[in-house]
Amino acid sequence: MSLKTLENSLGLLEFFTRETPAWGVRELAKASQMSHSVVHRILSTFEKRGFLMQDPQSHKYELGISFWQYGQMVQEKIHLNDLIHPVLERICKSVGESVFFTTLDGQEGVCIDIVESLQIIKYAVSIGSRTQLYAGASNKVMMAFLSDDLQESIMKRGLVPVTPNTIIDEHKLREDLTDIRQKGWCYSVGEYTESVFGVAIPLFNYRNEVFSSITIAGPAYRVKEDQIQPVVKLLREEGKKLQDYFHRLRIAKI
CATH class of the missing domain: 1.10.10.10 (Winged helix-like DNA-binding domain superfamily/Winged helix DNA-binding domain)
Known part of the structure; x- marks a missing residue:
């Protein structure tokens, strides 16, 4: 051959x-x-x-x-959670907030791992929970890097508010997704869970397709938008290490 x-x-x-x-x-x-x-x-x-x-x-x-x-x-040789979890632990230890890993599955996000904050008041999410891509930082940061056709398909299915802060206006959501794509990260407050902030970055596979995200989340009063640049920098540094490893393994989806 x-x-x-x-x-x-x-x-x-x-x-x-x-x-x-x-x-x-x-x-x-x-x-x-x-x-x-x-x-x-x-x-x-x-x-x-x-x-x-x-x-x-x-x-x-x-x-x-x-x-x-x-x-x-x-699968027996490589347990992906063994790769992902230490990264989430390092981020959690550094920022003191919960950190979770979300993967893209069709038109939904699925949480596959989380390290919860040790603080009394914290954000928690169940492993295996499915969420809509238009609500919350962990999801929108992936939706922003999907094709226009896929974005439109998601919106045409209907934008149902998860909280009063969920963006359900299609025009406003498109503007938000464009802004996220330009910045390369997403910050949201109360869109999926009231009074909870989220800061997320996307991860891309070896074909340069978005396939997952890493998110830091916690009570909104602890991290304001003008305080998140160090958080974004940390997410990018740790996320790149994980993404590079996925590239070497030629992993396209999780």
Whole structure:
């Protein structure tokens, strides 16, 4: 196999995502701008090796059992929370507020890890909780870096207020998302939980797609907007270390 063929083959696999888990030969050839015959040959080879399987009715290809087997091996070798948690602990120790890691799952944010503040009055969120992308710093900082089409799709589903401070005006939300994208971070107060501030930065995968965020949150009276630049600087420094590690592992989603 030539290096070009190998590159093309691996490139085709990257089209199989959570959003588009199944592909027909013709549609994948069109999306990848490769010839129908080449795509068919590559997919057939992957199917023989168990990396893809073909649905007998739709004739579309999906990821096969071999990926699951290798995935199990990687999961045993690398526990992502073992990478994420120490970063959150360092940030929490430095700022004294709760710190949590949110990942993008379709059109929602999912909290996958948190280190709570040791202070009596603190912000807490449940691991596994799902939240709308238009409410709160941890979510909006990801939504800001999605495509315009995805942003519009989220808004067209309906903007339902979580608190009285949730931005539900589409025009105002678009302006807010543009501002977040330009700054590279988000600060919000009371949008998801009343009287709680949030400061968040986005993390990007090796394809430069936003896929997660790190957020510091606590009672609004403890951190004002004019006090957050040192917090943003710390988030960026620690976030870059984590992001660089994800890049080396070629992790696209969590």
